[in-house]
Amino acid sequence: MAERVTGWFSRAERTVAPAAQASLRSDRFRLEREGEWRRLEDIVSRMEKGRLRRVSDEDLLALPALYRNAASSLAIAREMSLDVATLDYLEALVQRAWFQVYGPRASLLIWFRRFLGGGWGASVRAMKMDIAIALVTMVAGVLVGWLLVRSNPDWYYALVPTQFADARVPGASRKTLEATIFGNQGQSGLAMFSAFLFSNNAQVSILAFALGFAFGLPTLMLLVQNTATLGAMLWLYDGQGLLFDFSGWIAVHGTTELYAILLAGAAGVHIGRAMAFPGEQSVLTAAAAAGRRSAQVMAGVVLMLIVAAMLEAFARQLVDDTFGRLAIGAAMLVFWTGYLFFWRRDRHVGEAA
Template identity: 65%
Template structure:
């Protein structure tokens, strides 16, 4: 077999490189254009046909790169294909958004949109919480011994049936010199955080345990309202609770609603089937619960510091009322940024 001269070998390699370019260059250029548009955030300029073809084009170019390496095509072609495959990999398989973009989309409409999507469950959770407060009040009004069935003596401290007005007044006023969370505030926050997590986690049991947890936790609030009402401190106690309660109780309501949403999806899956319905509800509920964690952190700061620093009932109502108005406006009036509304509409179509 006659060996090729160096000049002939170079010419043959060049011909193979040119032939490979001619056969596949159209796919390379198409993938390059799609990837470039997506890298620049111009997703709306990419047609549905190109989006559907993207995975196939990536595999085609990856195959071209493998062949180019085996046949020793020219260095410029190899470098181009290698860079294109890396860029396409990040578009097809890499993370869709950065942490900052995710956070911006989450706060810019994703969270509020998820809450509105479970609106019926939020309404049920709210009604159950109100019923819990009424039940707690009526139970201790009928028999004060129920008070210690709802709250441990260690957690109650001076807040017990029979305590004088002066003692109970001292538990909600005169704490502006304290720094950080009081023992009772820390215990109350810990209890509410635990209830929020459990109300969501028990949603798989058709949402029944979630509702029972809401009733029990709010019955404690009803019992305390009865206690302070008995000595004429109803408004003062309500203001003391409002500082953090409008955020914390809102978070508990959302966690109960998220658990109920999953339970309802399992009990009534519709045409999707149990697994698909539960998975869809789980993703939506997880979005809500991510925000609940943020609300609990904010509530902890309000409970540990704002309530200690503001020692007047009107001031406490002002803080609590502002927070309540903010959450209601954010969840039910705020529709998100224009960018997120477009993104949400796209998700809805898919």
């Protein structure tokens, strides 16, 4: 009789064992770590309520480690398939802690004010070598475009898209070329060409930055290709003695657009150079730091392209003489250079960058 009872209890234990073991495993897992979770939750709750002064230095120093432990606990809990309540609690806690450890510290308005108050300029100044490399590359691209079409005018059609060349082709008379830059800004052909310049430069800026991960080489090639188009057109107008007038036509918005391309190219080169020459840091660490700085520069590039579009849409339409256009272009060039390289209102931001 005793053997029968013992056998019955053994079968019952085997039946309930999996569920009981899973529950026991979940309880043990939670009890071993719950103290750290509660401490992390308390710190995060006070920070979310804006009570940072009530958080001790000890808790602030422990916050990153507590966050990492909670994230590790969440990963283990998912692997062990613990109870839903524990998983939901950990997921919410880790998400809240992430925003306190890695999330933005200021609102968009505060960030934008700091950005314009020195953050953008500080990031640009940190890329002086990369800007110099991009500038030399762009000048070389203009020379390459000029020399190619001078040696063989057929190169012009390869460098300048035919759908936007309209009357601007080798062999065009001075009167024809002059008519494209004076007095007819409202014509559809010129508007189309202007739209092409803006969209092309915006695409080039984005690509120049995005291709920086390949050690910056595609970025430099893209800069050469883009500025070679400008070199080809400069040659075309120079052939009819209109180089000065064409430069004024381009300068109104070109000094801002080309400046934006220069900074975008420098941002791409900056990332590529950080990956190729990380120094004492790991490649990922160096690339991450360069990426953050470059992203801030690219935010400014977008702003510059918007300003260039407004200049192209209004200033060039209203000003129809070369000296006036050159004055606008020169003023914008001086403004951007002074603002980015010499004006340092927010010294704290500049030093931090």
